[in-house]
Amino acid sequence: METRNETWIWYPGDYEIWLGNEMQNRRTERGGFFPPFWKMDSHYVLVEFSKKIELQQPEEVEIYVEGKYNIKLDGKILPAYDKMTIPAGKHSLNIKVHNQANVPSVYVKGKTFGTDESWLVTFEDKEWIDESGKASDTSSGTVYLNAGAWNFNSPDTPPSKFRLATTPMQAVKTEQHGNGILVDFGKETFGFVRFHNLKGSGILSVYYGESPEEALDKDDCETLDHFEINNPESKDFVSPDSKAYRYIYVEATSLFYDSVSMLYEYLPLDYRGSFRCNDELINKIWDVSAYTMHLTSREFFIDGIKRDRWIWSGDAYQSYLMNYYLFFDSPSVTRTMLNLRGKDPVTSHVNTIMDYTFYWFMGVYDYLQYTGDRHFVKQFYPRMQSLMDFCLKRRNENGMMEGLAGDWVFIDWADFRMSKSGEVSVEQLLFCRSLETMAICAKIMDDTDSEQKYSTLASNLKGKLFDAFWSTEKNAFIHNRENGKVSEQVTPFTNMFAVLFGYLDEDKKKAVKKNVLMNPDALKITTPYMRFYELEALCVLGEHHHVMKEIRDYWGGMLNLDATSFWEKYNPHESGTEHLAMYGRPYGKSLCHAWGASPVYLLGKYYIGVKPEKEGYKEFSITPVLGDLEWMEGSVPTPNGDIKVYMDKQQIKVSATEGEGYLYFTGKSTPQTNSGTIERIEENKYKLKINPSTGYLVNGEF
Numbered sequence: 072m073e074t075r076n077e078t079w080i081w082y083p084g085d086y087e088i089w090l091g092n093e094m095q096n097r098r099t100e101r102g103g104f105f106p107p108f109w110k111m112d113s114h115y116v117l118v119e120f121s122k123k124i125e126l127q128q129p130e131e132v133e134i135y136v137e138g139k140y141n142i143k144l145d146g147k148i149l150p151a152y153d154k155m156t157i158p159a160g161k162h163s164l165n166i167k168v169h170n171q172a173n174v175p176s177v178y179v180k181g182k183t184f185g186t187d188e189s190w191l192v193t194f195e196d197k198e199w200i201d202e203s204g205k206a207s208d209t210s211s212g213t214v215y216l217n218a219g220a221w222n223f224n225s226p227d228t229p230p231s232k233f234r235l236a237t238t239p240m241q242a243v244k245t246e247q248h249g250n251g252i253l254v255d256f257g258k259e260t261f262g263f264v265r266f267h268n269l270k271g272s273g274i275l276s277v278y279y280g281e282s283p284e285e286a287l288d289k290d291d292c293e294t295l296d297h298f299e300i301n302n303p304e305s306k307d308f309v310s311p312d313s314k315a316y317r318y319i320y321v322e323a324t325s326l327f328y329d330s331v332s333m334l335y336e337y338l339p340l341d342y343r344g345s346f347r348c349n350d351e352l353i354n355k356i357w358d359v360s361a362y363t364m365h366l367t368s369r370e371f372f373i374d375g376i377k378r379d380r381w382i383w384s385g386d387a388y389q390s391y392l393m394n395y396y397l398f399f400d401s402p403s404v405t406r407t408m409l410n411l412r413g414k415d416p417v418t419s420h421v422n423t424i425m426d427y428t429f430y431w432f433m434g435v436y437d438y439l440q441y442t443g444d445r446h447f448v449k450q451f452y453p454r455m456q457s458l459m460d461f462c463l464k465r466r467n468e469n470g471m472m473e474g475l476a477g478d479w480v481f482i483d484w485a486d487f488r489m490s491k492s493g494e495v496s497v498e499q500l501l502f503c504r505s506l507e508t509m510a511i512c513a514k515i516m517d518d519t520d521s522e523q524k525y526s527t528l529a530s531n532l533k534g535k536l537f538d539a540f541w542s543t544e545k546n547a548f549i550h551n552r553e554n555g556k557v558s559e560q561v562t563p564f565t566n567m568f569a570v571l572f573g574y575l576d577e578d579k580k581k582a583v584k585k586n587v588l589m590n591p592d593a594l595k596i597t598t599p600y601m602r603f604y605e606l607e608a609l610c611v612l613g614e615h616h617h618v619m620k621e622i623r624d625y626w627g628g629m630l631n632l633d634a635t636s637f638w639e640k641y642n643p644h645e646s647g648t649e650h651l652a653m654y655g656r657p658y659g660k661s662l663c664h665a666w667g668a669s670p671v672y673l674l675g676k677y678y679i680g681v682k683p684e685k686e687g688y689k690e691f692s693i694t695p696v697l698g699d700l701e702w703m704e705g706s707v708p709t710p711n712g713d714i715k716v717y718m719d720k721q722q723i724k725v726s727a728t729e730g731e732g733y734l735y736f737t738g739k740s741t742p743q744t745n746s747g748t749i750e751r752i753e754e755n756k757y758k759l760k761i762n763p764s765t766g767y768l769v770n771g772e773f
Contacts, residue, residue: 077185079137079230081176082192083219083450084409085114086230089174091410094370095381097312102295107381109423112413115194118175119167120218122190124157124183131156132181135226138170140177157181173231180226190218217450221402235369237262237334245331248287251276251322254331255283258635259663261315261366261376262336266328268305273325275300275308279316281377281662282651286318291657293378300326309334315366315376315663317635338369343708344397346674349701353619353674356626360668363636364393367665368400371407375639375661384411384427385481386665388434389603393668395441396675399708405447408434412454417461424479425472425498428462432505439511442710443687448512456521459509462502463528469494470528470535472502482564483601484640484653487594489562493553496540497564503532504572533574540565546582562594563587564601567608584612598640599625603669610677615698618677622670629667637667674705679716681707684732691732693725693761697773712763723769727761734759734767742771 092113098105133154134142142149143165144157157164168175179186193216223230243257264277275298280286285293294314302308308328313336321331342365346357367373372390374383387407394400411421411431420428435455438444448455467473471494474480480491480498506529513522539557540548548565551558566587569575575583587593588609596605602625606618628643632650639661640653653660676682680694688709695718697703702719712728725734735758736742742749742757745768749759761767 075185076187076224077178077180078187078220079135079176079178079223079228080120080186080188080190080192080218080220081174081230082115082118082194083216084412084414084454085118086174086176086219086221087406087409088112088413089114090230090233090370090406091382094373098378098380099294099312101293102297110413110419114174116171116175117167117169117195119165119193119195120177120186120190121163121165121192122179122184122186123161123163125161126157126159126183128159129156130159130181130183132179132184133226134166135178135229136166136168137173137176137229137231138168140166140168140175142166176230178223178226178229186218186220188218188220192216192218221406233370235336236339237336239265240333240335242331242333248320251320252331253283253286254319254321256317256319256333258362259315259317259366259376260333260335261313261369263313263334264310264319265332265334266308266330267332268329269300269308269326270302270305270328271323271326272301272303273323274298275326276322276324277310278320279314279377280318280320280658281316282648282658283318284648285651285658286316286320288657289320293656293658315380337365338403340365340368340398340400340403342397343399343713344671344675344706346671346679346703346705348703350623352623352627352630353670353700355630356622356670357674359630359635359637360393360626360670361397363663364390364397364665364668364671366636366663367668368394368398368403371410372403372665374666375664377663378659378661382407382410384421384430384434385424385600387411388430389600389669389672390665391434391437393665393672395437395672396707397671399441399710401438401442401444401710404434404438404442405444408438409451412451412458415454415457417458419477420461420479421458422479423477424481425474426481426501428458429498429501429505431458432508433501435512436504436508439686440683441687443689445515445686448515452512452516452518455509455512459505459525462505467494469539470532471539472498483596484598485562485594486597486642487562489560490551490553490558493551494539495551496536496548497550497562497568499532499536499540500565500568500572500574503529503536504568506532536574541579545586546579547586548583561587563596563605567604570608570611571604580612584609584614588612589614589617597642598666599637599664599669600639600666603666603672606669606673607677610673615677615696618673619698619700622673626667626670634662636663638662639664639667675707678703679705679707680735681714681716683709688730688732691727691730691761692735693732694735695723718773720773721770723771723773724767725761726766727763729763731763732761734761734769736769736773739772742769744769 096106140151145162166177242254244255246253277296278286278292279294366376371382372387373380374386391404421431473494506525510522510525542549547561549557550560550562566583596602609618629641651658684690684692695716704717707714714727717724737755747759749757
């Protein structure tokens, strides 16, 4: 018998926009409401859902709706039944829902059918498009779009009631300070403060801090709460809003309580990826990176849990990549991408930042590669096109992108001075990758004309990039060109992305490695944000020993300063409370920031060495590299299974549960295997075909 899973459905992308509005507008700064500063879209308030059904016998169906609604059966409008019997035969069932406050959504359960993503929806634009992108039911002048859904699989769990999970967590230390107490929960965390047996009438003041200095600084801490309490009898009090902190400082006027704990708030996710090796420092760095990633994986992938709690495209793009090596939670990726994209018309860049628009396209590129989910492209290709059209209309006379009024050219929080005016070379490079992404999506849609257009635009732009910015004198990309004049400055950004995108021939790769990425006199990156790409590029260039040392020094440096999650920025030359300051504020820096978790990605992709070679891991490669390690082992999640790798200096063990791929390795002696045939590629370089559900052992000297 066919298994069916009814679920709540809505207009695709609408729930993601609504939920993002709910989450991002919770930010406060010292008790004041602090909303995002970019355009926020809203859900469609009137949506119609449709399903063609064929019943062998009469069938009673249950109908649950969020909103005011009517039912139309075979074109006849019916009252808003919560149960109805549909006669045997072929029928068209339509449910039209209005909801201003929440997303119009429906849940239908019958014996032989129910709501799922096969239902069709419209917001009364008279265009109903199915996932093939082609019109259906054209006799009514209407073309359908497939419904959106997540995992609300019970009528008792409507989308508007979604909440993150919570679990109790105790403080590890409490001590008296002045007129109050300082509570330490032992590590960076996120949740609701809980006061046990709180009694009395007065003001309960809570000052939150990622450090003890911040929590104790009542005048400058980033977040705080003042609660008016009137409890004649003792009872527990839980703060109404969740916050990020490790420490809280509490002052209670005319109030008494027994103790303080918290409810840790989190998105339930399985840690499918793993990494272990002989170096305990690296193991701890992986663990803290994974915890950092989990803290910032909430309703969406957000930046930092204390300050912004917003969805930034640049931060999210790195979270997508780390997610593929830790959770492989595809819904978190698509929720985040859909919220960031918003709706038409496009009036500004994503988050108002030019580079963040390009990271959005790059997120689609990688999502296809890792998940193979073409349905996403088929649903949202029109939104991809309109965002790209916005970019194309903003090109200058040279066909390049430069910041216009209202644009923020971000790149990085750099400690060195760099111009962001004119034609910035890294922006052209990211734009080129975005055009390549659009060509791939157009091919999926059988949109031949657009595929040719985007491919040609990408090729032409790549040529202009090298013509305008590659310096034969400096043997590297120059940073920017303004008013026709190319600057003298060489920054890491364009150079390292060119390595990652495979845009350089062997000579240029060697030049970039020598003159920029491994040059001790070159400009240095101090944010984990751009170190992510810098260290990835060095891995591509074979500098695994160097990268492992950098991971120990950089992320280990934060651990030496008692970090329990990784930061927005780390400068080893700072000391004391300098590490807490940013944006001109003493505690402005986020000490739990998504882009700080990059070792999860680096260790999974470039040491365990697993990556997809065809969409959705239909084919994969495993290229393990020990670097300076004695041994390592890990697991990398795939859409429907896992790839496991163990390596030491004498053996490699691999297994996979889906797809097929190749193990690539370098051996100092002739290797032997228990299964399959090892193929010699060139001197000391070999490959072995890996089939699913087979364990492979390779012996040799590595």
